[in-house]
Amino acid sequence: MNEIISQYFTWPFTIGAIYLGIIVIIRFVRWVIGLSKIDKIRILKNVFTIKTWDSIKEAVSEGLLHRKIFKTNSLLGYMHMSLAFGWFLLIIIGHIETIYHEGTMAFPFYKSIFFRYFVHESTGNFIANLFSETMDLLLLFVLSGVFLAYYKRINSRIYGIKRTTKLKSGDKIALSALWLIFPLRLLAESFSAGIHNNGGFLTQLLGNLLYSSFSLEPAVDYMWLAYSMSLGFFFIALPNSRYMHIPTEILLIFLRKYGVNLKKRFNTYSQIQVFSCSRCGICLDSCQLMNAEIKNTQSVYVLKSIRNKSLTDETLFNCLLCGRCQNDCPVGIELNDLRITQRIESTFEYNSSYEYLEHTKAEKADVVYFAGCMTHLTPAIKKSMQYIFNYAGINYWFMDEDKAPCCGRPLMQMGQYDAAQKLIENNRQRIIESGAHTLVASCPICYKVFKEDYSLPHIKIMHHSEYLLDLVYKTKIPYFKPANRIIYHDPCELGRGSNIYEQPRELLGFYTQLIPIQAEKDRSYCCGGSLANIKIQMHEREKIMNSAINEYLKYEPDFLVTSCPLCKKTFAKNRELIVKDIAEIVCESLQNQYTELQKQNEVLLTQS
Amino acid sequence: MSNKFGFDISPSRTIDFDKFDNQILQYVLQHESSFMTCMSCGGCTATCSAGNLIDFNIRKMSLGLRRGKPESLAAEIDKCMLCGKCILVCPRGINIRNVVMLIKKALVKFNPKNDERNN
Numbered sequence: 001m002n003e004i005i006s007q008y009f010t011w012p013f014t015i016g017a018i019y020l021g022i023i024v025i026i027r028f029v030r031w032v033i034g035l036s037k038i039d040k041i042r043i044l045k046n047v048f049t050i051k052t053w054d055s056i057k058e059a060v061s062e063g064l065l066h067r068k069i070f071k072t073n074s075l076l077g078y079m080h081m082s083l084a085f086g087w088f089l090l091i092i093i094g095h096i097e098t099i100y101h102e103g104t105m106a107f108p109f110y111k112s113i114f115f116r117y118f119v120h121e122s123t124g125n126f127i128a129n130l131f132s133e134t135m136d137l138l139l140l141f142v143l144s145g146v147f148l149a150y151y152k153r154i155n156s157r158i159y160g161i162k163r164t165t166k167l168k169s170g171d172k173i174a175l176s177a178l179w180l181i182f183p184l185r186l187l188a189e190s191f192s193a194g195i196h197n198n199g200g201f202l203t204q205l206l207g208n209l210l211y212s213s214f215s216l217e218p219a220v221d222y223m224w225l226a227y228s229m230s231l232g233f234f235f236i237a238l239p240n241s242r243y244m245h246i247p248t249e250i251l252l253i254f255l256r257k258y259g260v261n262l263k264k265r266f267n268t269y270s271q272i273q274v275f276s277c278s279r280c281g282i283c284l285d286s287c288q289l290m291n292a293e294i295k296n297t298q299s300v301y302v303l304k305s306i307r308n309k310s311l312t313d314e315t316l317f318n319c320l321l322c323g324r325c326q327n328d329c330p331v332g333i334e335l336n337d338l339r340i341t342q343r344i345e346s347t348f349e350y351n352s353s354y355e356y357l358e359h360t361k362a363e364k365a366d367v368v369y370f371a372g373c374m375t376h377l378t379p380a381i382k383k384s385m386q387y388i389f390n391y392a393g394i395n396y397w398f399m400d401e402d403k404a405p406c407c408g409r410p411l412m413q414m415g416q417y418d419a420a421q422k423l424i425e426n427n428r429q430r431i432i433e434s435g436a437h438t439l440v441a442s443c444p445i446c447y448k449v450f451k452e453d454y455s456l457p458h459i460k461i462m463h464h465s466e467y468l469l470d471l472v473y474k475t476k477i478p479y480f481k482p483a484n485r486i487i488y489h490d491p492c493e494l495g496r497g498s499n500i501y502e503q504p505r506e507l508l509g510f511y512t513q514l515i516p517i518q519a520e521k522d523r524s525y526c527c528g529g530s531l532a533n534i535k536i537q538m539h540e541r542e543k544i545m546n547s548a549i550n551e552y553l554k555y556e557p558d559f560l561v562t563s564c565p566l567c568k569k570t571f572a573k574n575r576e577l578i579v580k581d582i583a584e585i586v587c588e589s590l591q592n593q594y595t596e597l598q599k600q601n602e603v604l605l606t607q608s
Numbered sequence: 609m610s611n612k613f614g615f616d617i618s619p620s621r622t623i624d625f626d627k628f629d630n631q632i633l634q635y636v637l638q639h640e641s642s643f644m645t646c647m648s649c650g651g652c653t654a655t656c657s658a659g660n661l662i663d664f665n666i667r668k669m670s671l672g673l674r675r676g677k678p679e680s681l682a683a684e685i686d687k688c689m690l691c692g693k694c695i696l697v698c699p700r701g702i703n704i705r706n707v708v709m710l711i712k713k714a715l716v717k718f719n720p721k722n723d724e725r726n727n
Binding site: 352353373411414531537538566 | 639655658660686687693696701703706709713716
């Protein structure tokens with residue numbers, strides 16, 4: 001029996017590794033072949049450039065060292081790093097050790113994996129000793145990660161993770177195998193070390209300890225077999241488990257660097273992104289829907305459903321597209337765009353034609369002002385903007401004062417890209433016809449679509465916060481600083497969506513005292529009012545809004561300032577905190593100054 | 609309209625239960641139960657961006673749906689631009705944009721032409 005084992009114990013590992021290799025190669029080839037022609041040309045163009053080197057660097061820093069997870073939580077980062085980087089080093093150094101020992105590179109691959117089974121002589125050679133001590137140190141490093149992983153199942157809070165994803169059966173098999181690999185390796189090597197004295201500090205110590213109380217010879221082959229089987233099981237379970245993310249992530253890093261990007265329809269690159277998800281659950285913690293007890297529509301579950309082909313509209317459309325999860329995702333998956341691609345797939349059968357849209361005449365002006373549908377429900381914003389335009393003496397045209405089609409962004413968020421194009425074309429022609437050099441939008445939702453999907457050559461597109469800052473710099477409007485302490489709420493579409501964080505803050509710096517808070521810039525909250533979610537109920541939106549407000553109230557601000565009409569409208573439901581738009585702040589300041597000047601004039605008049 | 613002055617009364621109207629077609633209505637209610645609470649106040653229609661551009665009455669549409677007369681639904685629903693003003697105005701907090709998307713979906717789903725594919 002022992003003879004059979006000693007002859008065939010490497011087979012589970014070898015079979016598993018070959019199976020895994022074949023599956024991964026087939027999938028990779030299929031994915032790359034499925035890319036669009038342009039993407040393939042991109043890859044060919046960039047393969048022999050610095051980008052490949054950059055990808056290798058990123059693969060090491062993200063795939064092995066897990067730098068981004070360190071940013072989320074250092075203990076969680078260490079756990080991932082010790083497992084990935086430690087295992088990687090074990091394989092590489094184990095291989096070098098075998099080459100050193102054999103004096104040749106021609107040996108079966110499994111030999112380096114089961115090195116201590118085959119090589120018994122303990123030499124006094126310094127280098128050989130160094131190798132065995134290093135290997136033990138690395139094993140200890142990996143084992144520390146494994147034990148952290150065990151403990152994470154009991155108490156995940158200390159890893160900065162409140163919630164974790166539910167596992168599929170495939171995941172459970174792979175996870176159990178993975179958990180067993182390194183403890184079994186430790187035991188197998190210790191058994192051999194106990195018998196043959198060929199271990200390092202750790203395995204030798206454990207081996208001697210065990211050997212003093214048991215006879216290890218009959219069990220040693222079984223131990224190595226168990227180790228080999230745990231590896232084999234893990235490799236065979238890997239393609240159908242979440243651990244498929246390990247090879248896929250590397251491919252994703254390379255393709256992303258070569259400039260391959262997501263398309264409007266689901267293609268193999270989308271599939272690569274889906275398979276790159278490790279289901280770590282970091283996106284669960286960043287999702288504010290959790291505040292409203294919506295617990296099964298988060299990005300990780302959407303990706304899982306896409307993989308299992310079980311995605312429902314209820315899951316797909318129950319998302320605010322606020323982008324917080326995308327910001328936190330350690331793999332850098334484009335979660336928002338992936339979801340929108342799915343929405344396009346889900347709704348492409350009923351795009352509207354909007355044949356009724358008529359071309360109405362544009363007015364000639366220097367600046368076009370597009371308030372947006374939402375701003376018409378928060379009239380204080382458009383009135384403030386009109387006041388400021390007049391104050392600064394700008395020749396402007398209020399494009400949607402009376403009537404204009406929607407900007408098209410809400411349709412896009414629903415996946416109705418073809419329909420949105422009709423609205424975009426209608427608005428675009430009018431904007432160009434006006435001959436303006438600047439387009440000012442009051443709504444970040446409109447701003448984003450103007451910037452990304454309208455082709456408006458030679459027209460500067462600005463959100464009103466940028467534009468007002470520009471006016472201050474050009475001394476078209478004055479500023480003075482009252483003692484109001486305020487918090488600035490970054491709207492999702494303006495902040496994470498369009499990367500505008502500094503301009504509103506700079507502008508507010510002229511007119512108020514801005515309190516820095518924890519959840520700001522790319523970590524900012526969503527107000528809960530997002531148009532991207534059509535499944536959420538009003539009372540659920542309010543829960544999300546209230547939890548954000550409660551966070552803001554801790555700083556005891558005088559006002560909450562935002563630069564999005566929809567955020568303002570949503571927050572206005574809460575009575576505890578006054579919410580104002582950035583344009584209102586500027587406008588009020590101008591008005592106050594004006595009345596003060598009038599008072600001074602009166603005083604001067606009465607004095608004279 | 610021009611020759612009418614002052615008040616006018618709507619022609620009398622009956623709902624024929626034999627012709628009552630509530631397939632789409634049921635589908636919508638099943639997926640968006642808040643639609644049940646609509647009291648036809650017309651706030652949505654008053655604020656509607658599309659209604660500002662063309663004759664488009666979402667309240668009338670929802671009434672037609674409730675009365676089992678979805679004939680003109682397909683042509684009407686296509687006018688909606690999904691801008692979202694209606695949901696902010698609605699005193700009942702109805703997810704009107706979801707209702708619109710569900711109607712669009714139902715029209716494709718229950719279209720006899722698409723039966724083969726759906727089965």
